[in-house]
Amino acid sequence: MSRKPLTPGRAAVGAVLLLLSAALGLPTAAQTRPAPLPAMTPASPAVPTQPTVPPGAPATAASQAISSAPVSASARRLYDRSRAQLLQVRTLYNGSQASVGSGFVVSAEGHVITNYHVISQHALEPERYQLKFQTPEGDGGDIELLDFDARRDLALLRIVAKPGDAKADPKGVVARMTGTPLVFRKAEQPLAKGERIYSMGNPHDVAFAVVEGTYNGLVERSFDPLIYYSGSINPGMSGGPVIDEDGEIVGINVSTMIFAQQMSFLVPGEHAAALLARSRNATPIKGAAWPKLRQQLMAYQDELSRNFLAQPWRTLTHPRYRFPIPQEEYMRCWGSGSSADEQGLQMQRTQCRMEHALFISESLQTGYFGVTEEVYDGSKLGALRFSAIYSASFRNERLGGPDRDRTAPYCKEDFVQQKDGPPLRAVACLRAYRKLEGLFDLTVLVTNVDAPTEGALGRFDARGVSFANATQLTRHYLQGFAWTTPR
């Protein structure tokens, strides 16, 4: 996922890319997948185009203003009301900021909500990364991690200094912040599509900003609910609150679609409320958070796998075979193919995947499934040429190599056939997670091997599943291959 902030130049390029992909109907995951918005980390490729708006760039700001809605008085009123509860969450490495995000105070005891990805460096390497907060006025202090919810990308922090503690907080900063904590909008009062909501945060460490936008309901075909917000949120605003006209929390800034305009995503507020309720009195997390992450991911993959296994496969229309295609309940499928008058190999591809991944660290995202089917017709080629091209396509599949997070793939391969199904060549490969013991990435490659000039190449990917679920999912996938008419 790209962390690249949208500078005006890049936005233009992105728009072209998106148009192109829409025209071809060929989405690439990178273009359509929402990208989480943590802060700009100096290590990110964004550095050369640090989006800090220079003072002499009013033209950009003006053009942005024209494109957005007329300024309402609400934004100013709401910002004034909640600015005391806003803060910037800073992750320091050797005293310099390694990444920055936003957060907000939700309790009189100084509880703060932000995104998990804002504090992930601290959570995974607490001895190297310290957490600090800073208010819009520039005051700051220490803040500690109580709990997180990696699935929802949320974290619960607490300001270390107690409100009213004159020694730790001589200027009364904490007392002011916790005076009127932000409250969550009640779940029984759902917003209607088109209602104005206001996102706050500190984009790119420039200054605290309030961004007016529209509530557009939930993202469709998403396993976990995510609010689709039409408004410009930018890296650095991650973890900031989005409030309604009454100043109540609707959601939390989390990600944005790259190469798209004003397409942003929010974690619904009730998940943050649940996290606060669950861990209000938790003791701060000491040491690296891998065990907790593992526990949360185990539970998540169990739920996701159970849900996926319970779904019957859809079928791709083909005169000879049935291929497993997932339901589009929380996966998005795209089709493409060679043109009908193609000289040689005829190919049609269906690619389905979950577009939402769980952020674990800068180098590791997990917790999603994907299915690709490529159907080949080589009747114009003859058996030998078809075999050569079919093999080359099968060889082309990438499985990944050993890295910091995962091992090299270990594969099991054989000819398999289920009752009433065509003979298949199946390859099931697993990579084990190094720090999340018991979690694996699964890739299953399947080809039909019964016809000399036609066949299909299927690929199923499941990231971050237990071994038991990996075998279950493999079985489920293999069972999806059948004859169109029983023989």
Added chain:
Amino acid sequence: MDHAAVIEIVDRDGHCREVHKVRAWPLRIGRSPDCDLVLSDPHLAGAHALLHWDRGEPAADLAAAPGTERSDGTPDPGASPAAGGPVLELLPSQNGAWLDGRRLAAGSRAAWPSSALLQIGTTRLRLRTALDALPAEKPLNRADEPVKRDARPSWALPALLVLWALMLWGANWAANDGSASWVDTVSALLAPIGVALIWAALWALVTQLFRHWFAFGAHLWRALVATVAMQLLDLLLPLLGYMLNAPRLLALEPVLMSVGAALLLWWHATVVWPRASRRVAVGIGAMCLVGLALTVGRRTEQQYWLGPSYMATLAPPSLRLVSPKPVDSFIDGMDKLEAPLLRQAEKRNEQAGGSGDNEE
């Protein structure tokens, strides 16, 4: 003339270039045409040296003569002529001479044993006399026998070239879907053939350098035989793996390829250095082993030390000889992966990976 001797003019490789029989003692060596051994070397005096046959006079007589001198001016006892044998006397000259790297000044005398190489000017001379034991006749090296022009029939090389061209064309034909233009096809055919010709020509040049023989045909033959053999293996191994469901056969491929390449190098080298074929074999064999060890070393984290993660060959269905397994038995077989994966996961690896999104 009771002491037969020859002077050999030796080139830089130590090979004898010319032999001069000593017909009378003493023998005068120099650039002037009146010398007995005339050397057209501009760094020589007209009469540069005189070669005597010493009959074994007392050493004292010789010591009186101006002998080779050390830097302190005392006569060098080591240079005193032994009793009987050839003795070199240097006549006045600017450059003097070197006997086995030892400087001889003009006017000095020194015994010239057969083992010592004399350099006067830029010419190197070796002396062989009847006193030296004649080494036994060496059996002829096979490589030194005259090259048999009919070792392989004259049609073999063109036929092999045609076979290879057909194989290349077949591979190229199978790998594209018919949309390639004839230009692409011809270049795909000519490029490897061009490489083979250049390869053979380079080896022929090397052979020319060492053996004065532009052995183009011999090298091209070797290159083609090896390439065709390796290409056939490359075709048959995966096919056999598919027919028998033996994906591990593919692990042989990198081994056979490196062994094949090593054999080919050795085969070329035997043309260039026929006398050193054993040493070359050891050298190339060691390189091949080191190469394989490095390949394996780089793959210790992979499931297999050699060969791909999975067999990608999908041959026409009629070639499959084994019957497929039920899905359940395949799934049960996956269980064997868990323990080695968990063991691997405990190892540390600092390789930065992608986010995992770019692997499709």
